Amino acid sequence: MEEMRTVVRPGGLLVLAVPVGADRIFFNLHRQYGVRRIPRLIRNWTVQLVLSLPPGRLTYDSGRGLSAFHAIFLLRNIPPKDEYANLCRIPGWEAAVSGQTSDPSPELN
Numbered sequence: 273m274e275e276m277r278t279v280v281r282p283g284g285l286l287v288l289a290v291p292v293g294a295d296r297i298f299f300n301l302h303r304q305y306g307v308r309r310i311p312r313l314i315r316n317w318t319v320q321l322v323l324s325l326p327p328g329r330l331t332y333d334s335g336r337g338l339s340a341f342h343a344i345f346l347l348r349n350i351p352p353k354d355e356y357a358n359l360c361r362i363p364g365w366e367a368a369v370s371g372q373t374s375d376p377s378p379e380l381n
Contacts, residue, residue, distance in 0.1 A: 273313055280349045285320070288313075288345045292325065294333035305343075306330050307368050311359060317347040319361040330368040 280286050290313070295306035305313060307330055325343040332341075352358035359365050 273315070273317070277316060277349055282349055284349045286317070286347045286349065288347060289342045290345070292329055292341060292343045294331055296333070307365075310362065311355070314345065314347060314358075315355075316351045318350045318352045319345065319358050320348050321346040322362050325363045327364040327367065330362075330364055 276286060291302060291304045292310075293304045293306055295308045296304045298304065303309065310330070323344040323346075324341075329341060329343070
């Protein structure tokens with residue numbers, strides 16, 4: 273993402289879609305971004321908007337090895353003044369880091 277800052281002009285926008293859920297690396301396939309990886313991923317970008325991220329999804333783990341759920345982030349190429357306030361713009365962030373989330377999709381288990 274640091275290299276993307278050199279591609280996107282200062283103040284410009286980036287649309288980023290990533291699989292979300294409990295932080296995991298699926299060997300030889302992809303990463304799933306949760307409360308540990310998202311801050312690293314969007315470091316030095318200001319969150320403008322987050323779409324399709326229901327509460328509880330940041331810590332959800334289907335246990336199946338694949339994440340079928342992607343969040344869409346609209347990020348501005350401006351370092352945020354307050355990193356924590358920037359992360360709090362992500363729906364369900366505060367509940368996820370405090371461990372107060374519930375399973376958002378029990379029917380998928």
